[in-house]
Amino acid sequence: MSLRGRLCTRIAQTGPISLAEYMAECLLHPTEGYYTNRAPFGADGDFTTAPEISQMFGELLGLCLAQSWMDQGATAPVTLAELGPGRGTLMADALRATRAVPGFHEAAEIILIEASDSLRQQQSDTLAGFEVTHCTTVEELPEQPLLLLANEFFDALPIRQFTRGPRHWRETHISLASGSLVRGLGPDLPQPALEARRAETEPGDVIEYAPGAAPIIDAIGRRIETYGGAALIIDYGDWRSLGDTFQAVQGHQAVDPLANPGQADLTAHVDFEALAAACPCAHSRLTPQGVFLERLGITHRAQTLAAGLRGSALEAHIAAHRRLTHPDEMGNLFKVMGLFPTDGTPPPGLEA
Numbered sequence: 001m002s003l004r005g006r007l008c009t010r011i012a013q014t015g016p017i018s019l020a021e022y023m024a025e026c027l028l029h030p031t032e033g034y035y036t037n038r039a040p041f042g043a044d045g046d047f048t049t050a051p052e053i054s055q056m057f058g059e060l061l062g063l064c065l066a067q068s069w070m071d072q073g074a075t076a077p078v079t080l081a082e083l084g085p086g087r088g089t090l091m092a093d094a095l096r097a098t099r100a101v102p103g104f105h106e107a108a109e110i111i112l113i114e115a116s117d118s119l120r121q122q123q124s125d126t127l128a129g130f131e132v133t134h135c136t137t138v139e140e141l142p143e144q145p146l147l148l149l150a151n152e153f154f155d156a157l158p159i160r161q162f163t164r165g166p167r168h169w170r171e172t173h174i175s176l177a178s179g180s181l182v183r184g185l186g187p188d189l190p191q192p193a194l195e196a197r198r199a200e201t202e203p204g205d206v207i208e209y210a211p212g213a214a215p216i217i218d219a220i221g222r223r224i225e226t227y228g229g230a231a232l233i234i235d236y237g238d239w240r241s242l243g244d245t246f247q248a249v250q251g252h253q254a255v256d257p258l259a260n261p262g263q264a265d266l267t268a269h270v271d272f273e274a275l276a277a278a279c280p281c282a283h284s285r286l287t288p289q290g291v292f293l294e295r296l297g298i299t300h301r302a303q304t305l306a307a308g309l310r311g312s313a314l315e316a317h318i319a320a321h322r323r324l325t326h327p328d329e330m331g332n333l334f335k336v337m338g339l340f341p342t343d344g345t346p347p348p349g350l351e352a
Contacts, residue, residue, distance in 0.1 A: 003032035003262035008176060016173035016184060019246065020211065023158035023266050028115070032262045035116050047249050047265055049152050050234070050289075050330065051090035054320035056305070060296040061232055062094025065147040066101045068230035068340070068347045075228060076107035078145040083138070083216075084153040085112045086119065088126030094149070095130060109142065111135060138219040146229040148220055148339075154275065155235050155267040157210040161246060162191060164205045169194055172246075174258065181258040206244045208268055214278035221279035224339055230347045231339040237270030238335065239286050245269035272337050284338035284350035290331025293324060295349040 001009075007025060011017060027034045050057040069078060082091050091112065098104050111133045114120050120134050135141065161172040165188035175184045197207055220231055237245075248257035250264035257266055276283045302321045309317050325331045338350040346352050 003029055004181070004260070006032070007174075007181065007261055008179070011174065011176050011181075016175040016186070018160060019172045019174065019183075020158040020160045022174045022261075026261045026264075026266055027156060027158070029262060034262050034265060035119070047252060049086060049090075050324055050334070051086065051093060051151065053323055054317070055093045055096075056298055056301050056321070057293070057324060058090040058093025059097035059301065060293060060298055061090070061149055061151075061234075062097045063101075064232065064296055064348050065094070065149070065230055066098045066104050069104065069107075069145075069147060070101070072145070072228050072230075072341075072344060074103055074107070075145050076103065077109050077142075078107050078147055078229065079111055079142055079223075080108040081111045081113060081141060081146060081148045083113045083148065083150040084156070085114055085123050088112070088123035090149060090151055091123075092126050095127070108147075109133070111141060113138060113141075138216050141219070141223065143223065143227065145227045146220065146223040146231070148229070148231040149234075150231065151234045153235070154210065154213055154216075154233065154270045155237065156265070157212045157216075159208045159210045159246065159268045161206060161208045161244065161268075162194060164198075164201045164203050164207070166203060169207075181261070183258070201242075205242065208241050208245060209271055209274055210268070213275060217275050217279045221281040221339055225281035225341055228341055228344075232347060233272075233275065233337045233339070234289060234334060235270040235272075236333050236335070237272055239271075240273045241269065241271035270335075272335060275337065279339060282340050282342045282344070282346075282352070284336075284340070284346040284352060287336045287350055288327070288332045289334035289336055290325035290327060292336040292349045293331075298325060 003025065030036060085091055091110065110130055112123055114123060114134055115136050124132060162169040163185055168188045169191040170185040170188050173184055173186050174181055194207060201207065223229065224231060245268045246257060248255045248264040248266050250260065255264050257264065272286050298321065306314060306317055323329045336350065338347040340346055
């Protein structure tokens, strides 16, 4: 039975499901989930992430973390981890850029947090030559200094979505109408987790939050606060959630999120304020990706790489630089938040 059929049968038998339940089934079902049955990345997939656009992205992020490591005393060992590493491109670029940093590779224990067996194999192939360990959750990371990358990870966590009702909040649910999956709203009920947002919202306003984000950011922040290190969280979103941002992409095009369960990537904008509130270590100001990369020297790096290029390769390189940094492209849509110990300083390119 298709995933759509499974969902329709479940809803018909037991009633509507929350948006979070729908997303979890669509993305993570053991046999029919999006991340278990597809190769989503790149031109032949459904979307292209920043590491796939240009090597400069991973290079600069790797050097940023390596500088934080040196600033904190170059402790060894140190965990070098990535959440949701895709095909391993970001980590490969980060490691190539940091190979000349004295002692860094010798100190780094590379750990990739990945649930998909097929993606784990791709990551191991991409990082051939390095000793790589895989784990499923952040809680499995060693209790030691942590340097972590999370690029377009938190946007894929299942969200609960609420509309401000006459008195309280009405949760978005997925139900059936004439055999089709449709969105609806539940009863107007108190939601203690959202009470702080009542004063700044009006009836009809939509708020989203990812229940699974807090435990993850807590585990990351606790290691950084206790043992040292830094993390770079890069994603699309803003400081505070407001509005319906639930969306689906298939074949690099926006599609109906309910049309083909398990066949499209489902995401929602990240609420960085909620991440910061759940984190036990310090966080930087939220910074546009373009500003962050320019502070790290991406234009100089782009010019260096461009010197050896001609024709279509040069044009593609220039386009990649623009896509990563320009305000009309990924430069403003994507934001960066750094995590660091409360008695330390933010990673390079970020401000406290």
